[in-house]
Amino acid sequence: MSRDIVVRAEGLYKIFDLYSSRKSVLSSLFLPSRKVSRFQALMDVSFRVEQGDVVGVVGVNGSGKSTLMQLIAGISWPTRGDLEVQGEVSLLSVGFGLDPQLNGLENIELKGILLGLSKKRIQAMRDEIVEFADIGEFINQPMKTYSSGMRSRLGFAISICMDPDILIVDEALAVGDGAFIQKCFDRMKKMQESGKTIFYVSHSPSTMKGFCNRMLWLDRGRVQMFDAVEVVLPRYDQFINGMKKLSVEEKKRLKADEEHERIIPRGRA
Amino acid sequence: MKLLANLRFMAREVLDNRQRISRLAWHDFMVQTTSTKFGFLWQILTPAFQIGTYWFVFTVGLRSGRPIDGVPYILWLIAGIVPWFLYSKAIINGSNSIYSNSYIFQRIKFPVGIIPIYSLLSAFLSHAIELAIVLAILLAFGFFPGFFAFQLLFYAFASFAFLLSLSYITSAVAMLSRDFQKLLQSVIRFLFFLTPIIWPPDNIPAAIDPFLKLNPLYYLVQGYRDTLLYRVPLTGHPLYAAYFWVLILVLFLFGITVHMRFRRNFVDML
Numbered sequence: 001m002s003r004d005i006v007v008r009a010e011g012l013y014k015i016f017d018l019y020s021s022r023k024s025v026l027s028s029l030f031l032p033s034r035k036v037s038r039f040q041a042l043m044d045v046s047f048r049v050e051q052g053d054v055v056g057v058v059g060v061n062g063s064g065k066s067t068l069m070q071l072i073a074g075i076s077w078p079t080r081g082d083l084e085v086q087g088e089v090s091l092l093s094v095g096f097g098l099d100p101q102l103n104g105l106e107n108i109e110l111k112g113i114l115l116g117l118s119k120k121r122i123q124a125m126r127d128e129i130v131e132f133a134d135i136g137e138f139i140n141q142p143m144k145t146y147s148s149g150m151r152s153r154l155g156f157a158i159s160i161c162m163d164p165d166i167l168i169v170d171e172a173l174a175v176g177d178g179a180f181i182q183k184c185f186d187r188m189k190k191m192q193e194s195g196k197t198i199f200y201v202s203h204s205p206s207t208m209k210g211f212c213n214r215m216l217w218l219d220r221g222r223v224q225m226f227d228a229v230e231v232v233l234p235r236y237d238q239f240i241n242g243m244k245k246l247s248v249e250e251k252k253r254l255k256a257d258e259e260h261e262r263i264i265p266r267g268r269a
Numbered sequence: 270m271k272l273l274a275n276l277r278f279m280a281r282e283v284l285d286n287r288q289r290i291s292r293l294a295w296h297d298f299m300v301q302t303t304s305t306k307f308g309f310l311w312q313i314l315t316p317a318f319q320i321g322t323y324w325f326v327f328t329v330g331l332r333s334g335r336p337i338d339g340v341p342y343i344l345w346l347i348a349g350i351v352p353w354f355l356y357s358k359a360i361i362n363g364s365n366s367i368y369s370n371s372y373i374f375q376r377i378k379f380p381v382g383i384i385p386i387y388s389l390l391s392a393f394l395s396h397a398i399e400l401a402i403v404l405a406i407l408l409a410f411g412f413f414p415g416f417f418a419f420q421l422l423f424y425a426f427a428s429f430a431f432l433l434s435l436s437y438i439t440s441a442v443a444m445l446s447r448d449f450q451k452l453l454q455s456v457i458r459f460l461f462f463l464t465p466i467i468w469p470p471d472n473i474p475a476a477i478d479p480f481l482k483l484n485p486l487y488y489l490v491q492g493y494r495d496t497l498l499y500r501v502p503l504t505g506h507p508l509y510a511a512y513f514w515v516l517i518l519v520l521f522l523f524g525i526t527v528h529m530r531f532r533r534n535f536v537d538m539l
Contacts, residue, residue, distance in 0.1 A: 016537060070536075073377075074378035075374065075376070075377070075536055076536045077533045089378065090377075091376065099300075111377075113289065114377060114379065116288065
């Protein structure tokens with residue numbers, strides 16, 4: 001039986017203008033966009049994710065993981081290409097917290113209002129969130145006093161309790177402790193069983209074994225591999241180990257290659 | 270037509286998010302009033318101090334401040350400066366609105382078009398409080414406008430239409446250039462003296478007056494005064510009213526166009 005496709009990406013490109021100063025942003029309005037050099041954060045990205053998939057997203061820094069997650073979450077838009085997303089998406093990224101002056105409970109309420117939830121629903125979710133986050137008295141303190149771990153606990157609790165169709169966790173659990181991460185995994189497992197789709201972005205792919213069923217490996221803004229975890233993980237490990245062995249000279253050359261590939265110099269279409 | 274499609278899109282967005290708009294306006298207002306210990310008191314004290322300063326300068330310092338068309342200068346000043354408090358605050362807040370709310374649409378999918386609306390509505394809540402105080406003062410001095418007070422709704426709506434149209438333009442430009450905010454502050458200071466707020470328009474040579482009237486704030490401040498002090502009906506200046514609404518329409522359509530052109534780029538401009 002085939003499942004519904006919830007995310008379908010076809011030839012996605014995300015291209016940012018590289019400005020040397022704020023002033024040029026303004027002048028770009030009056031000049032053709034070819035006057036500045038541009039950076040291709042994503043290049044020709046295509047993949048399909050089915051309902052109930054748990055997709056581990058890996059790649060080195062700057063490979064386009066977060067940019068892609070923002071596109072899926074509907075926060076930013078692709079420059080070119082087609083992206084279809086079915087259902088409500090919730091993106092949890094590092095440094096969660098809407099208003100640092102407000103305390104935890106107020107932030108929960110604000111987030112609920114921003115998402116357009118009814119008062120009743122916010123009220124109902126509050127206790128569940130507080131219990132899951134388990135940060136004690138800090139729930140009544142301004143969020144600026146939180147440690148990064150507490151921030152991530154509350155953020156995760158809120159995202160989970162909003163019960164989205166697609167949950168994206170972008171490195172947000174990296175700062176949590178072992179026990180909490182296990183609790184989150186258990187909870188996400190439950191979500192998956194009820195037919196939710198999860199994107200899990202992480203630098204430590206070892207955690208993805210047994211949790212994710214598919215793996216999306218991004219490299220230099222392109223899809224390097226998209227397959228079952230058992231297929232991608234060994235190859236990715238191999239790649240990372242290979243990178244570690246490179247000399248400084250070789251790394252420099254790779255970086256130059258990458259810039260040549262991803263940066264469109266000014267004046268070129 | 271693109272313009273029509275844009276209008277339909279914005280109307281949809283506002284209708285679908287009615288609840289969010291009103292709750293966020295209230296939230297915005299409450300954050301501003303409760304961020305300080307005497308928050309609510311400052312809502313009243315700040316304008317009172319400002320009115321006191323101008324009154325002192327004009328009646329004590331400059332020894333002018335004669336009654337204007339039979340109304341004591343202080344009352345005349347209050348009726349014109351209270352709408353100005355709204356304008357100066359709302360013009361700055363409006364241009365700032367998208368930038369200062371960027372933490373929202375950076376993190377969740379959010380209808381960016383409602384941000385200028387609820388930022389503005391929050392300023393109108395303060396305006397409503399201030400107008401209530403003005404009416405109480407007028408009542409105490411025996412200048413209560415009676416049923417004409419209902420005209421305030423019309424002038425408040427006209428102010429809203431002007432400020433919202435302007436906000437759609439300025440909030441987009443402010444995202445493109447951080448310098449714009451500084452420029453706008455100077456323009457507002459200039460506008461304060463260009464609009465008959467502390468000086469009566471009769472003092473102006475008749476040849477210059479039509480040029481000053483190009484400024485839509487002139488129409489609005491005059492409207493508030495006509496309503497609060499002189500019992501002039503809405504139909505008092507039909508030609509000027511026509512000019513004002515045509516200007517607002519053009520400004521609004523331009524604002525929507527600018528907003529729609531850039532709204533998908535805002536998140537990448539941060």
